Structure formats: structure tokens, C-alpha cells
Amino acid sequence: MAGEVIMVQSADIIVRASEGTWDKTPDGNLRRILCYTDELMMVEFAFEKGGEGWMHSHPHVQSSYVAEGLFEVTIDKRTEILKAGDSFIVQSGLRHGVKALEKGRLVDCFTPHRADFLST
């Protein structure tokens, strides 16, 4: 729309499994931004066996799909074991974290996009 301010533009709207840059996360895992708009960002996280996504919270709503592996997932005070094909959602501001019981991958979506992932 004319005059509309576009804050964020994805590098591409189609991303291959072989593309993108893996960055180290503060908690020692790997993170790869897949594709995004202002409103929605898809990010892949890779964990070695024993890797932990520390308990944390953020204002973004997050969905996570277990693409590979076995994870101990904690959301607020609830902890469950999830395997490939399982999924979960985290409301804005709710504390959550994961532990990889096997090497694995999570595909997360965030709304709005994680501006903090673009600036680091």
C-alpha cells in the first residue's frame, strides 16, 4: 500500500532445508531463521543430546513443532516429554524451556517476529 511503512522484509519467502545461517544461541544450541514478515517468524532450533533451552519468557506468542528428536518441555509449571510430530504453544509472557533427551530439532513460529533475533 502506498505510504505503508515496511519494518521488516524477509530475505526470501521460500527457504530450503540446506539454506540459511546457523547461529549459536546464548544457551549453546543452534538457531536458524527460516522466513518471516513483520507479523510472523519461523525459526529452526537444533539441539545436541543434553542441550537445554533455558527457561525464559518473551512477549511473543510461540508455537513449536518437534521436527526430530525427543524433548522434555516445560511450560510454566507443567513438564512433559514430546517426540517428533508433537507440538506445543506458549502464550505471551509465559515461562518455558526445553531439554533435548536426544539430538533433535524444533521448528518455532513467533508472532510478532523476533526483532531480537535479527539484531544479534
Add this chain to the structure above:
Amino acid sequence: MAGEVIMVQSADIIVRASEGTWDKTPDGNLRRILCYTDELMMVEFAFEKGGEGWMHSHPHVQSSYVAEGLFEVTIDKRTEILKAGDSFIVQSGLRHGVKALEKGRLVDCFTPHRADFLST
């Protein structure tokens, strides 16, 4: 928060691959709502070989992760072949569709949630 209006409440925030109800889509594939809040909904689509997701558009921003199979994906005037691990994002209002070249599954996220998927 006291007095807050909750429009939509997910059945659960953690969903197993074996749970949920598969519903037939108008274009003949299967759809299963995974988990959602007002702001974000994760939905799994299953296609037999040759199954088509008709070209369509919606105001929701959509991300799609190819969990299994091989898909011909069209977004606006661009068509590409995507395999497991590939992903794409569709801006609000942009026409898009898929054709399953093999039996497969897509994990889509929508923001805001697809109220039309809850009412059918």
C-alpha cells in the same frame, strides 16, 4: 488478567502427533488443528499423492513447514518444488496453493488464528 475477554482458548497447549481430529478440507485433503491462541494457530495438513491445495488467499499471514513429502508450491506467480525441511511464508492476502507430488504433510502457522477452521 481480571476482566480480560478471552475469545479463543486452545483445547490444550501440548498436542501429541496421535491426538486431534482430522477433518476433510473442501479441496479433498485432511486438516488437523494442533494448538492455538487468539494470535497464533498451528494446523497440520495431510495430502495423498496428487492432492491439491487450491489457489486461495486469506488475510492471515501463513508460514508452512514441509514435515514430509514433496510439494509443488505456488505463491503469487512463483512456483517451486519443496521437500521435507523446506519452508515458506505467505503475506496477508497473497494467493497461494500446493500440489503434493508425493504423499506428505505440511505444518502451517497462521496469525491471527483461523476462526473459520473452528466454526466448520
